[in-house]
Amino acid sequence: MTSLWQAEPPVIHTDAFEPDSSFDEVIVGGGITGLVAAVLFARQGRSVAVVEARTIGSGTTGSSTAKVSRLQGTQFSRVSSHGYPAILQAYAEASSDAFDWVIDYATDHAVPIERRDAYTYAGTPEGTSRVDHEYHLARKVGLDVQRLPEAPLPFRTHGAIRLADQAQIDPLRLLAALCAELHTLGGKIFEYSRVTGVKASSPAVVTTTDGKLSAEHVILATGTPILYRGLYFTKVSAQRSYAQSFEVPADSLPDGMFLNVETPTRSVRTAGSLLLTGGNGHGVGREASPQARVDELTAWTTKHWPEAHLTHAWSAQDYSAAHHVPFVGWLPRGRGKIFLATGYDKWGMTNGVAAALTLVADILGSNTHWQKTLHHRITLPRVIATGIGENAAxxxxxxxxxxxxxxxxxxxxxxxxxxxxxxxxxxxxxxxxxxxxxxxxxxxxxxxxxxxxxxxxxxxxxxxxxxxxxxxxxxxxxxxxxxxxxxxxxxx
Ligand SMILES: Cc1cc2nc3c(=O)[nH]c(=O)nc-3n(C[C@H](O)[C@H](O)[C@H](O)COP(=O)(O)OP(=O)(O)OC[C@H]3O[C@@H](n4cnc5c(N)ncnc54)[C@H](O)[C@@H]3O)c2cc1C
Missing domain, CATH: 2.102.10.10 (Rieske [2Fe-2S] iron-sulphur domain)
Known part of the structure; x- marks a missing residue:
């Protein structure tokens, strides 16, 4: 299942693998996290290689619905229910800085970007109180949100929040621009090289299916970390979800980016003249018939946009931490050589950028206030309980x-x-x-x-x-x- 963006990918130049070469930073994974980190390191004069198992953007980034937004469905409620107020504020500031970074980058590098209002809406009367709670939290962290009786969608809604002037992008075009900049800064991009191990020696040694590389630091930007150290795969859950694009009459295109507060998730945006819908997520490998989820999403879309004609259907997965805040920083037993970022809870267009900003500051500079706060997160008992629940599952x-x-x-x-x-x-x-x-x-x-x-x-x-x-x-x-x-x- 190929995403709308992957169906007509931009040209991305890559390099022939150079066995036994040395870099300051080796980045494992060519998604948004890896490429933003690569460019930030290269801008500071570091020699950088990105090692990608398949092709740039072939992971979740190239299949994302790619809304870039400070208002993120009910994410503030999720973070707030599992952490202290300072964490919520730091999460909002991280999203805000990352949002600004993406907008500035797209503007400076001619990446097409569509500015749209973001909406969180209730699709049922029971969802209204969740909209109210999210509105309260969004205000608390300083967002200029409005509370509306309804969302501008072609079906009945039961209250909504709007944040003006957020953005939607083609994620592969963003990655292509990052790759082009990385090349102008002397960075290398190796595709079809799978990293199979990293030795935390000095320098670190990265083993790939094409040979070895050495590096001062290694960043695991692989969605979920591929190394056993730290057991991060037990600290995040893998969620698969679905997206589809449709041709619809121009006058039925919704004006905005929408996400409901209920389960199943219903995500709506446009891409030029197309309508995109998404949602219906579940734990990876835990659904009897993923195809039934695909069909159900199509049926929901055509119920509300009866003239919709399906053009592409695809799915992808993202990782969630029990406390809904990403894990970013050095890997335990990595001797300060290996770093990771994971657990974006389907908000990686900002969380991935915030992670890259954090990792570069960890290694080369000093952390901002929100970075320090998110690093020093204290685990609440209910987060531990959620983690135990997932491992029991x-x-x-x-x-x-x-x-x-x-x-x-x-x-x-x-x-x-x-x-x-x-x-x-x-x-x-x-x-x-x-x-x-x-x-x-x-x-x-x-x-x-x-x-x-x-x-x-x-x-x-x-x-x-x-x-x-x-x-x-x-x-x-x-x-x-x-x-x-x-x-x-x-x-x-
Ligand atoms: C359906 C869906 C819709 C979403 N919509 C939104 C949205 O609207 N807004 C938003 O903010 N977020 C959204 N997200 C989340 C967002 O897309 C992700 O959080 C983000 O793209 C993750 O980026 P990444 O760089 O961490 O991972 P990826 O993009 O997955 O990149 C990781 C890369 O690492 C490579 N890799 C893995 N293992 C190895 C190895 N051993 N060696 C070498 N390379 C390796 C992979 O091939 C992959 O290319 C969505 C997620 C899903 C699933």
Whole structure:
């Protein structure tokens, strides 16, 4: 499933891998976090290499709905319910600085950007009090929001908040501009090189599928960290969600960017003459039929825009921390050589930029007030309880999928086109699928931490319900914390 932006990607120049070369900073991951950090380091005269496992923007950034906004649905309520008021204020200031950075960057580098009002709205009468609470918090952190009886959408709403003059972008065009600037500053961009390990020596040694690099510092900007140190994959949950674009009559295009306060999430924006809708998220690998989520989002859109004609449908995943504030900084046992950023809660267009600003300040400068506050976050008991709840859920998925695999005998005939099945095998459960008339047999055991993968009927992929690793039907790693593929097995 290709995103609207990836369907016609901008040209991005990359470099041939240079084995055994040395850099001041090696950035792992070519999404918004990695590329903003790379440019900021290069502007300070540091030698920089970006190492990307697939292509620039092939991760979540290239599939984002890419609203750049200080008003973020009910994010202030989420942060506030899990942290102290100072954290909420610091989160709002981080978003604000990051927002300004993106707007200035887009303006200075001719990246197309559409300014729109952002709305948080209630789609049900029960949602109205949540709108009120978010309005109160948004005011408290200093945003000039207005409370409206309704959002300007073609269906009934039950109250809304508006923040004027926010923005929507094509995220790949932003990444292309960052890559171009990085090149003018002497930085290197290596695509199709997967980092498989980092040694926290002096200098640090980065092992990739193309050879080794050395660096003074290594930044893991990989969505969720790929190293076991710090166990960050147990501190964030991986959430998959959906987006679609539609042709609609010009006079039915909504004027603004919208997000409801309820579940399922309904996100609305435009992109030129197209309507974009999104939402319907769930834990990665934990949904019986992701395709049903896709169909349901299409049905919701065509119910409210009856003349809508689908042009693109895609999905992507992002990571949430229990306290809804990103983890940014040095990696435990990384000896001050390895840094990470994760847990953007689907607000990475600002949180990713705030993370990059923080990491560059951590390494080369001094932290701003909001950076210091977010670094010194104190964990509240209810955050710990949420974390324990998520890890209990992970344990439940291990037990459930092992029990299901061991009690299922795989049929002797291959699965029908587009289907995948997991069943008993020796020495471990086996996953079989048929995609494009090709039947593949792979180990069903995720190489990250040995959970059993489940079939994603929308993406035709194997997804891990424990920590969010994903693999194509033939077992090739797509994303998530693992650095390895599923073991390929012979067809009997
Ligand atoms: C459907 C959806 C809609 C969203 N909409 C919005 C929105 O409207 N506004 C907003 O602010 N945020 C939004 N978000 C969130 C935002 O898009 C993300 O938080 C952000 O793009 C994450 O950026 P990143 O750079 O951290 O990760 P990514 O963009 O995922 O980049 C990480 C990169 O690391 C690479 N990588 C991974 N492992 C390795 C390895 N071992 N070696 C080398 N490279 C590796 C990957 O291939 C990838 O390219 C949305 C998220 C989703 C899922």
């Amino acid at each position: 992970v344990a439940w998925w291990y037990a459930r999928e092992y029990a299901s695999a061991l009690s299922t005998r795989l049929p002797s005939t291959p699965p029908a086109e587009g289907e995948g099945q997991v069943g008993r095998g020796w020495p471990a459960p086996v996953a079989v699928s048929t995609v494009g008339s090709v039947t593949c047999r792979v180990s069903a055991v995720c190489p990250h931490l040995a959970a059993i993968v489940t079939w994603n009927d929308a993406e035709k992929s194997w997804d891990c319900p424990a920590h969010g690793s994903r693999f194509s039907a033939d077992g090739t790693r797509l994303e998530g914390p693992t650095t390895r593929d599923l073991t390929r097995l012979a067809i009997p």
